[in-house]
Amino acid sequence: MRNITKRYGQVVACSSVDLALEAGRIHGVLGENGAGKSTLMKVLIGLAIPDAGQVLIAGRPVVIADPIAAAELGVGMVHQHFSLVEPLTVWENVALGGVGSLAPGEVRDRVGDRSRHYGIDIEPDAIVADLPAGLRQRVEIVKCLRRDPKIVVFDEPTSVLTPGESEQLFEALRRVVDEEGRAVALVSHKLDEILHATDDVTIMRQGAVVDRRPTAEADAAGLARAMVGRDVSLRSERVALGIVAGDEPVAESSETPAEPVLAIHDVIHRTPDGRALLSGLSLAVGPGEIVGVAGVEGNGQRALGDLLSSLLPVDSGHVRVDAADVPCGRAGAMQDAGIAVVPEDRHDSGVVLDMTVAENLFLADLARVARGGVIDGRRLREQAQALIDRFGISCQGPDAPLWPLSGGNQQRVVLARELAHDPKVLVAAQPTRGLDVGAIEYMSEQLQAAAAAGVAVLLISTELEEIMELSHRVAVISRGAIVGEMPRADVDLERLGLLMGGMAEATP
Amino acid sequence: MTDVAEEREVEIDTKRAARSQASARRAAIIEVVVLYAVCIAAALVLAAILVAATGGSWRDVFSALLDGSIRRPGRWGLTLGTALPLLLVALGTIVNARAGLVNIGQEGQLLIGAACATYVGVRLGGPGPVVIVALLLAGVLGGAVWAGIAGALRYWRGVPEVLSTLLLVTVAANAGGYGLKNPSLLLAPAAGRANRNQVSEQLADDTRLPRITVFGNEFPISVLLGIALAGAVAFVLARTVPGFRLRMLGRNPRTAQRAGVSATRYGMGAMLISGGFAGLAGAAMLAGGDFGNYQLVPGFSVNIGWTGLLVALVARERAVAAISVAFVFASLRTGSGFLAATGVERRITDVVQALLVLALLIPPAVIYIRSRRRALAASKDRV
Numbered sequence: 025m026r027n028i029t030k031r032y033g034q035v036v037a038c039s040s041v042d043l044a045l046e047a048g049r050i051h052g053v054l055g056e057n058g059a060g061k062s063t064l065m066k067v068l069i070g071l072a073i074p075d076a077g078q079v080l081i082a083g084r085p086v087v088i089a090d091p092i093a094a095a096e097l098g099v100g101m102v103h104q105h106f107s108l109v110e111p112l113t114v115w116e117n118v119a120l121g122g123v124g125s126l127a128p129g130e131v132r133d134r135v136g137d138r139s140r141h142y143g144i145d146i147e148p149d150a151i152v153a154d155l156p157a158g159l160r161q162r163v164e165i166v167k168c169l170r171r172d173p174k175i176v177v178f179d180e181p182t183s184v185l186t187p188g189e190s191e192q193l194f195e196a197l198r199r200v201v202d203e204e205g206r207a208v209a210l211v212s213h214k215l216d217e218i219l220h221a222t223d224d225v226t227i228m229r230q231g232a233v234v235d236r237r238p239t240a241e242a243d244a245a246g247l248a249r250a251m252v253g254r255d256v257s258l259r260s261e262r263v264a265l266g267i268v269a270g271d272e273p274v275a276e277s278s279e280t281p282a283e284p285v286l287a288i289h290d291v292i293h294r295t296p297d298g299r300a301l302l303s304g305l306s307l308a309v310g311p312g313e314i315v316g317v318a319g320v321e322g323n324g325q326r327a328l329g330d331l332l333s334s335l336l337p338v339d340s341g342h343v344r345v346d347a348a349d350v351p352c353g354r355a356g357a358m359q360d361a362g363i364a365v366v367p368e369d370r371h372d373s374g375v376v377l378d379m380t381v382a383e384n385l386f387l388a389d390l391a392r393v394a395r396g397g398v399i400d401g402r403r404l405r406e407q408a409q410a411l412i413d414r415f416g417i418s419c420q421g422p423d424a425p426l427w428p429l430s431g432g433n434q435q436r437v438v439l440a441r442e443l444a445h446d447p448k449v450l451v452a453a454q455p456t457r458g459l460d461v462g463a464i465e466y467m468s469e470q471l472q473a474a475a476a477a478g479v480a481v482l483l484i485s486t487e488l489e490e491i492m493e494l495s496h497r498v499a500v501i502s503r504g505a506i507v508g509e510m511p512r513a514d515v516d517l518e519r520l521g522l523l524m525g526g527m528a529e530a531t532p
Numbered sequence: 533m534t535d536v537a538e539e540r541e542v543e544i545d546t547k548r549a550a551r552s553q554a555s556a557r558r559a560a561i562i563e564v565v566v567l568y569a570v571c572i573a574a575a576l577v578l579a580a581i582l583v584a585a586t587g588g589s590w591r592d593v594f595s596a597l598l599d600g601s602i603r604r605p606g607r608w609g610l611t612l613g614t615a616l617p618l619l620l621v622a623l624g625t626i627v628n629a630r631a632g633l634v635n636i637g638q639e640g641q642l643l644i645g646a647a648c649a650t651y652v653g654v655r656l657g658g659p660g661p662v663v664i665v666a667l668l669l670a671g672v673l674g675g676a677v678w679a680g681i682a683g684a685l686r687y688w689r690g691v692p693e694v695l696s697t698l699l700l701v702t703v704a705a706n707a708g709g710y711g712l713k714n715p716s717l718l719l720a721p722a723a724g725r726a727n728r729n730q731v732s733e734q735l736a737d738d739t740r741l742p743r744i745t746v747f748g749n750e751f752p753i754s755v756l757l758g759i760a761l762a763g764a765v766a767f768v769l770a771r772t773v774p775g776f777r778l779r780m781l782g783r784n785p786r787t788a789q790r791a792g793v794s795a796t797r798y799g800m801g802a803m804l805i806s807g808g809f810a811g812l813a814g815a816a817m818l819a820g821g822d823f824g825n826y827q828l829v830p831g832f833s834v835n836i837g838w839t840g841l842l843v844a845l846v847a848r849e850r851a852v853a854a855i856s857v858a859f860v861f862a863s864l865r866t867g868s869g870f871l872a873a874t875g876v877e878r879r880i881t882d883v884v885q886a887l888l889v890l891a892l893l894i895p896p897a898v899i900y901i902r903s904r905r906r907a908l909a910a911s912k913d914r915v
Contacts, residue, residue, distance in 0.1 A: 333786075333789075333790045334790050334792075335786060335789055335790060354794075355788075355791075355792050355793055355794035355795070355797075356789075356790070356791060356792020356793070356794075357792075358790070359790060359791065359792060360792065365790065367790075372786055373784075373786040373787050373789075373790050374787060375784075375787065376783045376784045376788075377783070377784070378783050379779070379780070379783065383776070387780060387787065387791045388790070388791035388792055390773045390776055390777075391773070394772075394773050397772050397773050397774065398771055398772050398773075399771050399772060399773060399776060401771070
């Protein structure tokens with residue numbers, strides 16, 4: 025791939041990226057969320073058309089207009105999110121992608137044969153819905169390899185796997201490469217698996233390639249530094265916008281206060297199929313403190329947000345607010361304890377799209393606008409209007425439906441509601457995702473104002489710049505646990521990168 | 533661009549948007565009316581063709597339906613009495629649908645309610661009004677328990693309520709049949725019935741619902757109760773805290789959970805209320821006089837539960853709208869009694885009814901799809 029450039033609006037997702045995949049080698053593509061890895065792979069598989077640059081396969085320039093064209097050219101991809109039909113059997117899923125007539129016996133035999141060949145044993149007649157994530161991925165792999173692609177892309181393949189399953193996956197990958205001479209691209213943000221499983225590595229940051237070398241010559245520290253980057257460029261832009269006062273980050277209260285408002289202790293939660301979403305997570309936030317939870321996406325941030333939204337029961341451990349136990353997973357318990365949440369996905373657990381703006385502003389708090397269980401429509405509208413004015417929500421009025429509002433305005437609705445409770449704790453999960461610069465600025469101001477008013481603020485974000493800019497203390501989450509904490513002033517990017525990459529043993 | 537200029541532009545945009553929104557709303561209303569008119573006309577034309585195909589005259593059929601449902605003396609009273617249980621079933625369905633649950637077992641819940649009401653009404657002695665209230669409450673309780681079984685399975689064992697409510701209809705039919713075979717339960721003493729009939733004892737005169745006569749049309753007093761209940765359901769859902777929380781649960785269970793609405797508690801409550809309404813419908817049919825002879829007989833529920841579901845569907849989950857829809861559906865039912873004279877198969881009304889349901893369901897679907905598409909287009913414009 026040469027000189028690939030792809031823009032989305034004004035955002036340059038990839039700028040003049042070169043990438044060479046060689047037969048018989050595993051090429052790692054390393055980078056943070058939003059570094060452009062996925063976009064690059066989308067170009068290769070035909071899901072995105074590049075604005076500039078060209079793709080060459082075996083030296084010939086080709087046009088990859090869609091995934092079907094990609095398949096014809098011998099490019100296959102195993103996606104991070106499975107695209108399987110759950111009620112069907114394994115072999116039926118594999119056969120789905122094919123064209124022409126269907127020979128069930130033959131496909132079934134082939135599936136069994138292929139899976140044994142790669143050492144990834146799957147039963148062709150098993151129903152996909154019954155399989156755990158690890159096995160489902162194997163089905164995806166067999167589905168992909170059945171078309172005999174020359175180039176195979178694996179997008180974050182281990183994000184849903186247990187360490188044991190990841191190990192098996194890499195063995196299978198090695199076999200695909202060594203015995204059949206295919207070229208493999210492994211997209212990942214995990215340092216250890218890049219080091220462990222690849223032959224070459226390309227490191228991307230902010231849409232550009234920052235480094236490229238044989239993996240044998242790379243070490244974890246160097247990769248981490250290259251991935252995270254020394255300069256946090258966005259920060260300087262924000263200083264220019266006048267959001268951050270000056271150079272020095274806000275870091276006066278760097279010590280953990282003696283009396284945390286929010287204390288999460290050793291919380292463990294496992295999914296029914298045994299994956300640990302939270303594996304002994306402990307974290308404390310004091311009054312007036314902003315604690316940033318940094319980490320690569322998919323390491324338990326969502327579960328942590330759900331936990332504090334009363335959406336996740338725990339297997340063990342406890343959550344305390346002002347030293348009082350809060351029952352995890354009971355409807356409304358976290359909110360009643362004074363925990364306000366701006367959720368990661370507001371459509372999922374932040375708003376009710378089909379209700380009005382006013383209703384959304386008082387979802388949990390109708391008692392304030394009701395008398396004897398009957399909602400006082402006028403009071404609801406008045407108070408809603410007050411919140412709309414105070415938080416600058418741009419809408420047609422309190423009775424307007426919520427769904428046509430822009431993302432930034434919906435976010436303001438959530439924030440207005442949550443702050444109107446006078447919370448003790450404010451949890452903001454990926455609060456600026458998908459918002460424009462103005463909305464991001466507003467969000468940051470509000471978080472800082474809340475902290476200044478004595479609220480304990482927990483900022484969960486995959487945007488390192490955001491964490492660095494706002495937090496007094498940075499905690500790193502990896503594989504469902506906090507693996508390291510440091511005051512903002514002492515943040516060492518190299519160590520941060522190592523921790524985020526899952527190298528928990530690293531010492532500062 | 534400077535901030536001021538940007539702000540001004542936003543302001544202009546907002547005004548423009550408001551104007552275009554007003555005209556868009558007018559266009560939308562016209563669109564809705566036209567859609568409904570076209571769909572209903574299409575259904576009627578199809579029905580007319582069907583009638584013609586079976587050798588009848590559609591004019592005669594239409595006129596007979598009108599005669600049977602409202603025109604002839606006393607008929608609209610009967611239609612009102614028929615509409616009542618339909619309305620009650622629909623009100624319950626609206627409650628569970630708003631909570632995001634699919635209860636389709638009203639036919640069974642209604643039958644169990646009627647059976648419980650029969651038992652209490654026949655066995656409980658005392659002043660008439662007390663017995664009437666008691667038998668209505670017994671109906672509510674019976675229906676609620678029957679729906680509660682499905683609710684309990686849903687919330688404690690994860691069984692989809694769509695299946696369990698539906699399957700419990702069959703169980704209810706058999707349980708009712710068992711009761712009607714057993715003298716210690718519902719079966720009337722041998723003296724009170726023809727030998728081979730499995731029927732219950734009749735309700736005593738003073739335990740029947742009083743009937744009101746207006747312009748020669750007679751209907752049970754429960755019709756007024758039904759209309760009051762429709763108003764109450766509409767009010768509770770729209771204006772009270774519990775109603776609001778129920779709607780929140782139906783629209784977004786995760787947001788609701790976070791805001792303190794327990795799916796188990798509220799969902800279970802919605803199931804019980806829904807079953808209670810169906811049970812009340814059964815009790816009201818028994819004590820009202822428009823369905824049979826104040827006694828429980830095999831096949832007592834006569835599809836009222838199923839038709840009530842359709843009423844809720846067509847009324848699009850709005851309690852007040854359900855009143856008129858229930859009346860229309862009841863009209864088809866009572867009107868069909870006059871079809872024999874036209875020589876057209878009586879069951880043609882079932883077909884007409886089905887066509888009307890389809891006709892009334894198509895516009896909301898079309899509107900939904902269109903608004904989604906518009907929203908999608910709008911969101912693309914924003915990006």
